[in-house]
Amino acid sequence: MLKGMRRLISKVHKAKHEEQHEGQHYSLPLQDMKTIFPHGLPPRFVMQMKTFNEACLMVRKPALELLHHLKNTNFDHPAVRYVLYGEKGTGKTLSLCHIIHFCAKQDWLILHIPDGHLWVKNCQDLLQSTYNKQRFDQPLEASVWLKNFKTANERFLSQIKIQEKYVWNKRESVEKGSLLGEVVEQGITRVRNATDAVGIVLKELKRQSSLGIFRLLVAVDGVNALWGRTTLKREDKSPIAPEELALIYNLRKMVKNDWHGGAIVLTLSQTGSLFKPRRACLPQELLGKEGFDALDPFIPILVSNYNPKEFESCIQYYLENSWLQHEKAHTEEGKKELLFLSNANPGQLERLCAYL
């Protein structure tokens, strides 16, 4: 047992996390979790949060690296793209959440898409877009996302003003100079226009972040969905390409680095991906040629399994919360067994410990 592997409870800024904190847990206040993360946390983590009645994240190297980059970003340059990739269960989504929490504390505007794959599959109703006849709208997903966006960024919605006039239909329109909050409300109430509302929000935010009023963080989980295939079909059973979905089209524009004043953090995910082999985890494999070219200058960050220190720390955390009830869990042999069986993979370890 290494000394000093206790949890470090810090209620202060994550800005203070240096490399020596690597491997230690810190807890986040639950109120924050509700505001910043209405969506986007992995479901097992949410269950764990509910059980332990606290949210604890481990500080790990990829996240620290990213934080370091973010602290030193030059906001006059175009937004830098960071791609988190790795094997299944290594902690990409949680690292993303770590980054988001940091940026939220630093008062950035968070544009968080919890899972790109949700927008390309299992969509119940597709409408032909009012704005552009070739594209398709997804009212349900768009409205859900708008609701969550509102919860996450309440205060910005009353500050940002749109700079163009948008006409919804014959009777309703939004004037130039009105608050972004209004657009969001319109999207939530009028579900038919929700996709267009999302498009407007994205366009405005992109335009205005370059002005320097606020910093924008675009965080997309499962970004490989944007360039893959969809399982959605038109009425005549012909498949739809991702470009024909309005949400995806707008999001692609967002992820292009032709704006400045913020950063783009992306995560690849094989778990929800369509038509990709199980063992694909590299950016080249998951994004495909098109996606890779579109994202081309990006900084890849590998998220790997726990190293021994982090593994110990995780086990300690579970032991402290009395999560491991088996007698052998305290012993060295038990730890070795767990290490072998999970091969230091965080996801596997969590699933294993659930039985103990």
Added chain:
Amino acid sequence: MAASCVSCCAALSCRLFLGGRVNLARRQVLWKAAAAELQTVFGSQILRLRHTTVVTTKKNVASLRCETYTVDFIKKQIEEFNLGKRHLANMMGEDPETFTQEDIDRAIAYLFPSGLFEKRARPIMKHPEQIFPKQKATQWGEDGRPFHFLFYTGKQSYYSLMHDAYGKLLNLEKHKNELQAKGLFSEEAKTKDLIGSRWLIKEELEEMLVEKLSDQDYAQFIRLLERLLTLQCGAAEKEFLQSFRRSVTIQSKKQLIEPVQYDEQGMAFSTSEGKRKSAKAEAVVYEHGSGRIKVNGIDYLLYFPVTQDREQLMFPFHFLDRLGKHDVTCTVSGGGRSAQAGAIRLAMARALCSFVTEEEVEWMRQAGLLTVDPRIRERKKPGQEGARRKFTWKKR
């Protein structure tokens, strides 16, 4: 020689067909099929185990319910067998004088290759004593009086054996009393002969005595022998007792241990194979490592997403308490996920044998880590839907 060949040919060629019954009465039937010389010569000796014939003996018709082979018949069979053995040796180009039973088996397997799965259904050529079950010769003479004085007990050989043994026991006790009276009696320990051997089992005893026994009879006999053991015996008694002991082979000495090999960097490693159902695996275990396992070039966590398979891989190391100490690289093919896991486990356990003490190898063998799992997918039978499942039974 030629004449006997011809007679053999004429008389016994019908025996060859493997599916047929041996029927002595039909010996005289000439078989016109163009039998090769091979077949004609060996017709008599290539027999299946299942042959039931009714042979009428000259006397004792009343006692015959089951089949019996007369002594003459058995003698004739033995002669024919020896003759056939010499012919076979000639054919195979070997020396007839030194032609053993193993050579005969090999020759028959070569000359009559059989694809049957059941080993006992394949052609065999063995000494008639092993083929025909042992039978008692007639036990009473022409006047109807039995030869043996214990005939009317029903189990004459058993009771005569008990009688002899008890006689020996009494003699030994008398001898012991005489020695004690003279004061020359001395104790001896003689358990050395008994290690590594066991008493006859009931089936073996029945076979020896050619009569049926009950469990109580057998128990009584063993008790008598044990009593004999406790007394001091001379050489003749010891021989008598040894004839009833069978040796027990020790299993573990048969375990093959792979040699340790060394590769370029001087790392010690050992390779071995394992299989399960239809999966074959080959594992290379390095002596010093950190517990990483690569299967077909892929990390074992990705290759076996199911925890059960990884637990199987963990078993050998966990058993020997060497969880993080070895590196393994393995290749596996065939079978399903569970079979592949089992095959790799066997291969790893065998490879580990070379890094581990003899005692631990014995423990592993007893834990079942080194045994090939003999379970194979059972064949589907005709008339049933699967191996065991029958078609739906309809009452009408």
